[in-house]
Protein backbone atom coordinates (compact mmCIF):
# COMPACT_ATOMS: atom_id res chain seq x y z
CA UNK A 491 0.00 0.00 0.00
CA UNK A 492 1.27 3.46 -0.92
CA UNK A 493 0.50 6.67 0.89
CA UNK A 494 0.52 10.38 0.07
CA UNK A 495 0.29 13.58 2.07
CA UNK A 496 -3.06 15.37 2.10
CA UNK A 497 -1.20 18.55 1.10
CA UNK A 498 0.88 17.15 -1.77
CA UNK A 499 -0.06 13.87 -3.39
CA UNK A 500 2.64 13.88 -6.05
CA UNK A 501 5.07 11.97 -3.82
CA UNK A 502 4.42 8.48 -2.47
CA UNK A 503 5.46 6.94 0.85
CA UNK A 504 5.46 3.47 2.32
CA UNK A 505 4.03 2.29 5.62
CA UNK A 506 7.34 2.58 7.44
CA UNK A 507 7.60 6.30 6.67
CA UNK A 508 3.96 6.86 7.52
CA UNK A 509 4.17 5.02 10.83
CA UNK A 510 7.50 6.35 12.07
CA UNK A 511 7.04 9.97 10.94
CA UNK A 512 3.36 10.42 11.72
CA UNK A 513 3.14 13.82 10.04
CA UNK A 514 4.38 14.64 6.52
CA UNK A 515 7.10 17.29 6.13
CA UNK A 516 4.65 19.62 4.38
CA UNK A 517 2.44 19.54 7.49
CA UNK A 518 -0.12 17.28 5.84
CA UNK A 519 -1.46 13.94 7.07
CA UNK A 520 -0.79 10.64 5.37
CA UNK A 521 -3.61 8.88 3.54
CA UNK A 522 -3.53 5.69 1.44
CA UNK A 523 -3.66 6.08 -2.33
CA UNK A 524 -6.35 3.41 -2.64
CA UNK A 525 -8.62 1.40 -0.38
CA UNK A 526 -9.80 -2.17 -0.42
CA UNK A 527 -13.56 -2.28 -0.76
CA UNK A 528 -15.06 -5.46 0.70
CA UNK A 529 -17.93 -7.09 -1.15
CA UNK A 530 -20.94 -8.37 0.87
CA UNK A 531 -19.59 -11.88 0.31
CA UNK A 532 -16.16 -10.95 1.70
CA UNK A 533 -17.78 -9.23 4.68
CA UNK A 534 -19.67 -12.43 5.33
CA UNK A 535 -16.36 -14.29 5.54
CA UNK A 536 -14.82 -11.70 7.87
CA UNK A 537 -17.77 -12.11 10.20
CA UNK A 538 -16.46 -15.52 11.26
CA UNK A 539 -13.22 -14.13 12.67
CA UNK A 540 -12.51 -13.37 16.31
CA UNK A 541 -11.22 -9.94 17.30
CA UNK A 542 -7.53 -10.73 16.90
CA UNK A 543 -8.02 -12.44 13.56
CA UNK A 544 -10.12 -9.58 12.27
CA UNK A 545 -7.51 -7.03 13.42
CA UNK A 546 -4.79 -8.94 11.64
CA UNK A 547 -6.83 -9.18 8.46
CA UNK A 548 -7.68 -5.47 8.31
CA UNK A 549 -4.36 -4.03 9.48
CA UNK A 550 -2.47 -6.29 7.08
CA UNK A 551 -4.15 -4.57 4.13
CA UNK A 552 -2.22 -1.44 5.07
CA UNK A 553 1.05 -2.75 6.45
CA UNK A 554 2.05 -5.82 4.44
CA UNK A 555 5.20 -4.18 3.03
CA UNK A 556 6.34 -3.46 6.60
CA UNK A 557 5.50 -6.62 8.55
CA UNK A 558 4.49 -10.10 7.45
CA UNK A 559 0.99 -11.27 8.25
CA UNK A 560 2.30 -13.96 10.60
CA UNK A 561 4.40 -11.51 12.58
CA UNK A 562 1.50 -9.07 12.61
CA UNK A 563 -0.77 -11.75 14.00
CA UNK A 564 1.70 -12.39 16.82
CA UNK A 565 1.90 -8.68 17.64
CA UNK A 566 -1.87 -8.31 17.63
CA UNK A 567 -2.28 -11.24 20.03
CA UNK A 568 0.38 -9.87 22.33
CA UNK A 569 -1.18 -6.41 22.25
CA UNK A 570 -4.65 -7.54 23.23
CA UNK A 571 -3.54 -10.05 25.86
CA UNK A 572 -3.36 -7.05 28.22
CA UNK A 573 -7.12 -6.48 27.98
CA UNK A 574 -9.60 -7.53 30.66
CA UNK A 575 -12.06 -8.74 27.96
CA UNK A 576 -11.02 -11.73 25.92
CA UNK A 577 -12.61 -10.29 22.79
CA UNK A 578 -11.07 -6.88 23.54
CA UNK A 579 -14.29 -4.90 23.17
CA UNK A 580 -17.79 -5.65 24.40
CA UNK A 581 -21.33 -4.76 23.33
CA UNK A 582 -23.88 -3.87 25.99
CA UNK A 583 -27.26 -2.13 26.15
CA UNK A 584 -28.29 1.16 27.57
CA UNK A 585 -32.07 1.28 27.03
CA UNK A 586 -32.67 1.14 23.26
CA UNK A 587 -29.09 2.03 22.47
CA UNK A 588 -26.13 -0.31 22.04
CA UNK A 589 -22.87 0.60 23.72
CA UNK A 590 -19.58 -0.56 22.30
CA UNK A 591 -17.34 -0.71 25.38
CA UNK A 592 -13.82 0.12 24.32
CA UNK A 593 -12.35 0.71 27.77
CA UNK A 594 -11.25 -2.74 28.88
CA UNK A 595 -7.59 -2.10 28.24
CA UNK A 596 -4.93 -1.31 30.87
CA UNK A 597 -5.63 2.44 31.13
CA UNK A 598 -9.41 2.37 30.90
CA UNK A 599 -9.98 4.32 27.69
CA UNK A 600 -10.41 3.39 24.04
CA UNK A 601 -6.95 4.71 23.22
CA UNK A 602 -5.46 1.47 24.55
CA UNK A 603 -6.88 -0.43 21.58
CA UNK A 604 -4.61 1.35 19.11
CA UNK A 605 -1.81 2.23 21.48
CA UNK A 606 -1.06 -1.25 22.82
CA UNK A 607 -0.70 -2.32 19.21
CA UNK A 608 1.56 0.51 18.10
CA UNK A 609 3.77 0.11 21.17
CA UNK A 610 4.53 -3.41 19.98
CA UNK A 611 4.84 -2.27 16.38
CA UNK A 612 7.50 0.26 17.44
CA UNK A 613 9.42 -2.36 19.37
CA UNK A 614 9.26 -4.75 16.42
CA UNK A 615 10.63 -2.12 14.05
CA UNK A 616 13.35 -0.74 16.34
CA UNK A 617 14.71 -4.10 17.39
CA UNK A 618 14.80 -5.31 13.80
CA UNK A 619 16.60 -2.19 12.61
CA UNK A 620 18.67 -1.65 15.71
CA UNK A 621 17.41 1.91 16.22
CA UNK A 622 16.39 3.92 19.26
CA UNK A 623 13.73 6.57 19.46
CA UNK A 624 12.31 8.98 22.00
CA UNK A 625 8.60 9.53 22.00
CA UNK A 626 7.34 12.90 23.14
CA UNK A 627 3.62 13.40 23.52
CA UNK A 628 1.24 15.97 24.95
CA UNK A 629 -1.85 14.68 26.69
CA UNK A 630 -5.11 15.93 28.10
CA UNK A 631 -5.15 12.72 30.14
CA UNK A 632 -5.96 9.58 28.19
CA UNK A 633 -3.46 9.54 25.34
CA UNK A 634 -0.49 9.87 27.67
CA UNK A 635 -1.67 7.09 29.94
CA UNK A 636 -2.31 4.75 27.03
CA UNK A 637 1.06 5.59 25.46
CA UNK A 638 2.97 5.08 28.72
CA UNK A 639 1.39 1.72 29.32
CA UNK A 640 2.12 0.67 25.75
CA UNK A 641 5.77 1.72 25.88
CA UNK A 642 6.89 1.17 29.47
CA UNK A 643 9.70 -1.34 29.70
CA UNK A 644 10.08 -1.70 25.92
CA UNK A 645 13.59 -1.82 24.52
CA UNK A 646 15.00 1.00 22.38
CA UNK A 647 12.24 3.41 23.42
CA UNK A 648 11.84 6.21 25.94
CA UNK A 649 8.67 8.18 26.44
CA UNK A 650 8.21 11.75 27.69
CA UNK A 651 4.65 12.78 28.44
CA UNK A 652 3.58 16.37 29.01
CA UNK A 653 0.31 16.94 30.84
CA UNK A 654 -1.21 20.22 32.04
CA UNK A 655 -0.50 20.49 35.78
CA UNK A 656 -3.66 20.14 37.92
CA UNK A 657 -5.94 20.01 34.90
CA UNK A 658 -6.46 16.28 34.52
CA UNK A 659 -8.36 14.00 36.89
CA UNK A 660 -6.36 12.48 39.74
CA UNK A 661 -7.04 8.98 38.42
CA UNK A 662 -5.80 9.99 34.98
CA UNK A 663 -2.65 11.41 36.56
CA UNK A 664 -1.96 8.46 38.84
CA UNK A 665 -2.25 5.93 36.02
CA UNK A 666 0.66 7.77 34.37
CA UNK A 667 2.78 8.80 37.32
CA UNK A 668 2.82 5.56 39.33
CA UNK A 669 4.59 3.65 36.57
CA UNK A 670 8.05 2.54 37.73
CA UNK A 671 9.79 1.63 34.48
CA UNK A 672 12.90 3.68 33.84
CA UNK A 673 12.03 4.61 30.25
CA UNK A 674 8.99 6.67 31.30
CA UNK A 675 9.17 10.39 32.12
CA UNK A 676 6.17 12.43 33.23
CA UNK A 677 6.27 16.20 32.99
CA UNK A 678 3.51 18.44 34.38
CA UNK A 679 3.46 21.78 32.59
CA UNK A 680 2.28 24.93 34.31
CA UNK A 681 -0.27 25.66 31.59
CA UNK A 682 -3.18 24.09 29.72
CA UNK A 683 -3.33 21.28 27.18
CA UNK A 684 -2.77 23.65 24.25
CA UNK A 685 0.44 24.84 25.88
CA UNK A 686 1.64 21.23 26.16
CA UNK A 687 0.73 20.56 22.56
CA UNK A 688 2.47 23.73 21.37
CA UNK A 689 5.65 22.75 23.19
CA UNK A 690 5.66 19.36 21.47
CA UNK A 691 4.94 20.91 18.07
CA UNK A 692 7.72 23.42 18.49
CA UNK A 693 10.17 20.67 19.48
CA UNK A 694 9.20 18.71 16.36
CA UNK A 695 9.70 21.70 14.10
CA UNK A 696 13.13 22.37 15.65
CA UNK A 697 14.72 19.81 13.32
CA UNK A 698 18.13 20.06 14.91
CA UNK A 699 16.71 19.14 18.29
CA UNK A 700 14.21 16.55 17.09
CA UNK A 701 16.79 14.78 14.93
CA UNK A 702 19.39 14.87 17.69
CA UNK A 703 17.12 12.87 20.01
CA UNK A 704 15.38 10.76 17.30
CA UNK A 705 12.06 12.17 18.32
CA UNK A 706 8.82 10.49 17.33
CA UNK A 707 5.17 10.99 18.20
CA UNK A 708 2.16 8.81 18.95
CA UNK A 709 -0.62 11.35 18.65
CA UNK A 710 -3.92 10.52 17.05
CA UNK A 711 -2.88 11.56 13.54
CA UNK A 712 -0.72 8.44 13.27
CA UNK A 713 -2.26 6.30 10.54
CA UNK A 714 -1.43 3.09 12.42
CA UNK A 715 -3.75 4.22 15.20
CA UNK A 716 -6.60 4.91 12.77
CA UNK A 717 -6.46 1.47 11.17
CA UNK A 718 -6.35 -0.32 14.53
CA UNK A 719 -9.49 1.62 15.48
CA UNK A 720 -11.35 0.82 12.26
CA UNK A 721 -11.39 -2.83 13.39
CA UNK A 722 -14.00 -2.40 16.13
CA UNK A 723 -16.49 -0.83 13.73
CA UNK A 724 -16.34 -4.03 11.68
CA UNK A 725 -16.38 -6.23 14.75
CA UNK A 726 -19.44 -4.62 16.29
CA UNK A 727 -21.34 -4.57 13.01
CA UNK A 728 -20.73 -8.31 12.67
CA UNK A 729 -22.08 -8.98 16.16
CA UNK A 730 -25.36 -7.14 15.56
CA UNK A 731 -28.02 -8.61 13.36
CA UNK A 732 -28.74 -5.49 11.32
CA UNK A 733 -28.32 -4.70 7.69
CA UNK A 734 -27.04 -1.23 8.33
CA UNK A 735 -26.15 0.65 11.50
CA UNK A 736 -25.11 4.11 12.62
CA UNK A 737 -22.42 5.00 15.13
CA UNK A 738 -22.31 7.86 17.58
CA UNK A 739 -18.76 8.82 18.47
CA UNK A 740 -17.67 11.13 21.32
CA UNK A 741 -15.24 13.27 19.37
CA UNK A 742 -12.21 15.43 20.04
CA UNK A 743 -9.41 15.15 17.50
CA UNK A 744 -11.65 13.33 14.96
CA UNK A 745 -9.43 10.23 14.98
CA UNK A 746 -11.92 7.69 16.28
CA UNK A 747 -14.80 8.82 14.09
CA UNK A 748 -12.49 9.01 11.08
CA UNK A 749 -11.73 5.33 11.63
CA UNK A 750 -15.49 4.76 11.21
CA UNK A 751 -15.44 6.73 7.97
CA UNK A 752 -12.58 4.55 6.80
CA UNK A 753 -14.59 1.40 7.62
CA UNK A 754 -17.48 2.80 5.62
CA UNK A 755 -15.23 3.55 2.64
CA UNK A 756 -14.06 -0.06 2.87
CA UNK A 757 -17.59 -1.28 2.33
CA UNK A 758 -18.96 -1.67 5.85
CA UNK A 759 -22.69 -0.85 5.78
CA UNK A 760 -22.69 2.22 8.01
CA UNK A 761 -25.56 4.64 7.64
CA UNK A 762 -24.54 7.74 9.60
CA UNK A 763 -21.52 8.61 11.72
CA UNK A 764 -22.61 10.97 14.46
CA UNK A 765 -19.97 13.37 15.66
CA UNK A 766 -20.84 14.06 19.29
CA UNK A 767 -19.10 17.01 20.93
CA UNK A 768 -19.15 18.75 24.28
CA UNK A 769 -19.32 22.55 24.56
CA UNK A 770 -16.20 22.70 22.41
CA UNK A 771 -18.56 22.35 19.49
CA UNK A 772 -16.57 23.49 16.47
CA UNK A 773 -17.07 20.14 14.72
CA UNK A 774 -20.81 20.29 15.37
CA UNK A 775 -20.95 23.80 13.90
CA UNK A 776 -18.80 22.65 10.98
CA UNK A 777 -20.81 19.56 10.11
CA UNK A 778 -24.25 21.07 10.68
CA UNK A 779 -23.67 24.42 8.99
CA UNK A 780 -20.16 24.66 7.60
CA UNK A 781 -18.75 26.97 10.28
CA UNK A 782 -15.19 25.76 10.98
CA UNK A 783 -13.99 28.68 13.07
CA UNK A 784 -12.44 27.92 16.43
CA UNK A 785 -13.10 29.63 19.75
CA UNK A 786 -11.36 29.48 23.13
CA UNK A 787 -11.05 25.95 24.51
CA UNK A 788 -13.45 25.44 27.41
CA UNK A 789 -12.69 23.05 30.24
CA UNK A 790 -15.51 20.52 30.52
CA UNK A 791 -16.48 17.32 32.30
CA UNK A 792 -15.21 15.39 29.27
CA UNK A 793 -11.62 16.70 29.12
CA UNK A 794 -10.41 14.34 26.40
CA UNK A 795 -12.69 16.18 23.99
CA UNK A 796 -11.66 19.68 25.04
CA UNK A 797 -10.18 20.44 21.65
CA UNK A 798 -10.95 23.07 19.06
CA UNK A 799 -9.15 22.39 15.76
CA UNK A 800 -9.31 18.63 15.23
CA UNK A 801 -6.16 17.40 13.44
CA UNK A 802 -7.75 14.43 11.71
CA UNK A 803 -10.47 16.57 10.14
CA UNK A 804 -7.92 17.37 7.46
CA UNK A 805 -8.22 13.79 6.20
CA UNK A 806 -11.95 14.22 5.71
CA UNK A 807 -11.40 17.53 3.93
CA UNK A 808 -9.03 15.74 1.57
CA UNK A 809 -11.52 12.98 0.79
CA UNK A 810 -14.50 15.27 0.27
CA UNK A 811 -12.32 17.46 -1.97
CA UNK A 812 -12.00 14.40 -4.24
CA UNK A 813 -8.40 13.73 -3.12
CA UNK A 814 -7.26 17.12 -4.44
CA UNK A 815 -4.18 17.92 -2.37
CA UNK A 816 -3.64 21.47 -3.61
CA UNK A 817 -7.21 22.31 -2.73
CA UNK A 818 -6.72 20.71 0.70
CA UNK A 819 -3.52 22.71 1.23
CA UNK A 820 -5.40 25.92 0.39
CA UNK A 821 -8.20 25.05 2.76
CA UNK A 822 -5.70 24.31 5.53
CA UNK A 823 -4.27 27.80 5.09
CA UNK A 824 -7.72 29.23 5.71
CA UNK A 825 -8.09 26.95 8.72
CA UNK A 826 -4.83 28.29 10.06
CA UNK A 827 -6.09 31.85 9.65
CA UNK A 828 -9.21 30.65 11.44
CA UNK A 829 -11.47 31.75 8.62
CA UNK A 830 -12.68 28.54 6.98
CA UNK A 831 -16.33 28.23 6.03
CA UNK A 832 -16.87 24.85 4.38
CA UNK A 833 -17.90 25.21 0.71
CA UNK A 834 -21.41 24.02 -0.15
CA UNK A 835 -20.13 21.12 -2.27
CA UNK A 836 -17.89 19.81 0.45
CA UNK A 837 -20.54 20.29 3.10
CA UNK A 838 -23.09 18.32 1.06
CA UNK A 839 -20.53 15.52 0.73
CA UNK A 840 -19.76 15.55 4.44
CA UNK A 841 -23.45 15.44 5.33
CA UNK A 842 -23.95 12.30 3.27
CA UNK A 843 -21.97 10.40 5.88
CA UNK A 844 -22.01 12.52 9.01
CA UNK A 845 -24.46 14.02 11.46
CA UNK A 846 -23.46 15.98 14.53
CA UNK A 847 -24.72 17.14 17.89
CA UNK A 848 -23.35 18.81 20.96
CA UNK A 849 -24.19 18.37 24.65
CA UNK A 850 -23.52 21.02 27.26
CA UNK A 851 -22.34 20.35 30.82
CA UNK A 852 -25.83 20.27 32.34
CA UNK A 853 -27.08 17.86 29.69
CA UNK A 854 -24.07 15.60 30.21
CA UNK A 855 -24.74 15.36 33.95
CA UNK A 856 -28.43 14.71 33.33
CA UNK A 857 -27.70 11.89 30.89
CA UNK A 858 -25.41 10.22 33.43
CA UNK A 859 -28.05 10.57 36.14
CA UNK A 860 -30.97 9.43 33.98
CA UNK A 861 -29.18 6.33 32.73
CA UNK A 862 -28.06 5.44 36.22
CA UNK A 863 -31.60 5.72 37.55
CA UNK A 864 -33.40 4.10 34.63
CA UNK A 865 -30.88 1.60 33.29
CA UNK A 866 -28.60 1.10 36.26
CA UNK A 867 -25.51 1.88 34.22
CA UNK A 868 -22.87 4.51 34.90
CA UNK A 869 -21.69 6.27 31.75
CA UNK A 870 -18.44 8.16 31.72
CA UNK A 871 -18.90 11.82 30.72
CA UNK A 872 -17.51 11.29 27.18
CA UNK A 873 -19.81 8.37 26.49
CA UNK A 874 -22.69 10.39 27.95
CA UNK A 875 -22.14 13.01 25.25
CA UNK A 876 -22.35 10.27 22.62
CA UNK A 877 -25.59 8.93 24.12
CA UNK A 878 -27.02 12.45 24.40
CA UNK A 879 -26.37 13.08 20.72
CA UNK A 880 -28.34 9.98 19.73
CA UNK A 881 -31.29 11.10 21.84
CA UNK A 882 -31.25 14.58 20.40
CA UNK A 883 -31.13 13.29 16.83
CA UNK A 884 -33.62 10.43 17.44
CA UNK A 885 -31.52 7.93 15.51
CA UNK A 886 -32.38 4.23 15.54
CA UNK A 887 -30.11 1.20 15.22
CA UNK A 888 -27.23 3.14 16.61
CA UNK A 889 -24.09 2.04 18.44
CA UNK A 890 -22.49 4.53 20.80
CA UNK A 891 -18.76 4.16 21.21
CA UNK A 892 -18.15 4.00 24.95
CA UNK A 893 -14.73 5.55 25.13
CA UNK A 894 -13.79 5.48 28.81
CA UNK A 895 -14.49 3.67 32.05
CA UNK A 896 -16.52 5.93 34.40
CA UNK A 897 -14.08 5.42 37.28
CA UNK A 898 -11.56 7.50 35.38
CA UNK A 899 -13.64 10.62 35.97
CA UNK A 900 -14.68 10.31 39.62
CA UNK A 901 -15.54 13.97 40.17
CA UNK A 902 -17.89 14.17 37.20
CA UNK A 903 -19.64 10.96 38.26
CA UNK A 904 -19.92 12.14 41.86
CA UNK A 905 -21.40 15.39 40.61
CA UNK A 906 -24.02 13.54 38.56
CA UNK A 907 -25.11 10.71 40.85
CA UNK A 908 -23.45 11.50 44.17
CA UNK A 909 -21.39 8.36 44.35
CA UNK A 910 -17.98 7.20 43.27
CA UNK A 911 -17.39 4.43 40.77
CA UNK A 912 -14.71 1.98 41.92
CA UNK A 913 -11.53 1.31 39.96
CA UNK A 914 -11.22 -2.25 38.57
CA UNK A 915 -9.18 -4.48 40.91
CA UNK A 916 -6.21 -4.47 38.53
CA UNK A 917 -5.82 -0.74 39.05
CA UNK A 918 -6.58 -0.36 42.78
CA UNK A 919 -2.88 -0.33 43.59
CA UNK A 920 -2.29 3.04 41.91
CA UNK A 921 -4.32 4.87 44.53
CA UNK A 922 -1.70 4.63 47.27
CA UNK A 923 1.45 4.34 45.23
CA UNK A 924 4.14 7.05 45.09
CA UNK A 925 3.86 9.34 42.12
CA UNK A 926 6.77 10.40 40.01
CA UNK A 927 6.57 13.55 37.90
CA UNK A 928 8.39 16.79 37.39
CA UNK A 929 6.56 20.14 37.33
CA UNK A 930 8.13 22.46 34.75
CA UNK A 931 7.44 25.96 33.46
CA UNK A 932 5.58 26.47 30.21
CA UNK A 933 8.88 27.04 28.42
CA UNK A 934 10.18 25.04 25.47
CA UNK A 935 13.88 25.39 26.18
CA UNK A 936 13.46 24.21 29.77
CA UNK A 937 11.64 21.12 28.53
CA UNK A 938 14.32 20.45 25.93
CA UNK A 939 17.03 20.74 28.60
CA UNK A 940 15.11 18.36 30.83
CA UNK A 941 14.84 15.77 28.06
CA UNK A 942 18.50 16.06 27.07
CA UNK A 943 19.60 15.62 30.67
CA UNK A 944 17.56 12.44 31.03
CA UNK A 945 19.01 10.76 27.93
Ligand SMILES: *Cc1c(COP(=O)(O)O)cnc(C)c1O
Pocket residue numbers: 599600601632633710740741742743744745746747794795872873893894
Ligand atom coordinates in the same frame (compact mmCIF):
# COMPACT_ATOMS: atom_id res chain seq x y z
C1 LIG B 1 -9.43 10.76 23.10
C2 LIG B 1 -10.81 10.54 23.63
C3 LIG B 1 -11.95 10.92 22.89
C4 LIG B 1 -11.86 11.62 21.55
O1 LIG B 1 -11.33 10.83 20.54
P1 LIG B 1 -10.75 11.47 19.20
O2 LIG B 1 -10.19 10.34 18.44
O3 LIG B 1 -9.72 12.47 19.65
O4 LIG B 1 -11.89 12.15 18.52
C5 LIG B 1 -13.20 10.62 23.42
N1 LIG B 1 -13.34 10.03 24.62
C6 LIG B 1 -12.27 9.66 25.36
C7 LIG B 1 -12.49 9.03 26.67
C8 LIG B 1 -10.97 9.91 24.89
O5 LIG B 1 -9.92 9.54 25.64
